Amino acid sequence: MQIATRRGSAEMASALKIPTKFRLQALAKAQSAVFQTPFNPNNLRTGDRYLTKKLKGPLLQTYYPPIRPVNFKQLNQIFVQTAKANGVTGRDLEYWKLPDLREEKRQVPNYDLSSLLCKFGRPSFWLERVAHNRKRGKGPPKKGEGSENFGLRSSLGIYPKRQSSLWMSQAKQLCAL
Template structure:
């Protein structure tokens, strides 16, 4: 005949086991986030993965104002934006106040 052990005794045994093996005692099985706190940090490996950023032409112009370097890609981008605006395909103008807003005009 097997004897049943009192739940109170099992609980105290689990608490003692947790203190010996340095684990958390969680008798109600609540979510504690321990899985995420134990996980290794991702930041350092991400920093190692990406190479160091070299200074851009804009950065060099700020560091050395007399050089006046020209960023060809930026000039092409600005020309493209201006061409789109000339054809009426550019971004819409931003409203300065509430009356100029498109949303306000639709509600009326």
């Protein structure tokens, strides 16, 4: 009886045989060939899940209307038509027109030096700021105390001293013009 049970259990074991790693790998290889999926026996991260996903670009592209470029004249016409539809007439219609920045760049007035330094008979903001910084001790250094005359670099001649007399004469000539 013991022999029969042994034989029966041996037959049971062969019928319920646990597949080996090699057989499971062969099965996975066959499945990948049949279902056209990539065979990845080492379970490496390949990004296949994201690469096989359907792209959303075409769907998003159809959601938004196509972009039509609008030039300046067309945009100005739209504004004027809107103004006319709202009952704007006469001189008020000119305010609805958009300013052409290209035309404004062409019509920049030429300022002379005196108008930049002095506005309405008082020093400009720039001169006031320089005076305020000098009071705080944050103004430009006095002549001969700048970084050019400081340290080893000036003694080696890397930063030569400015020829102040030549510079002043050139400045006077420019102011005389």
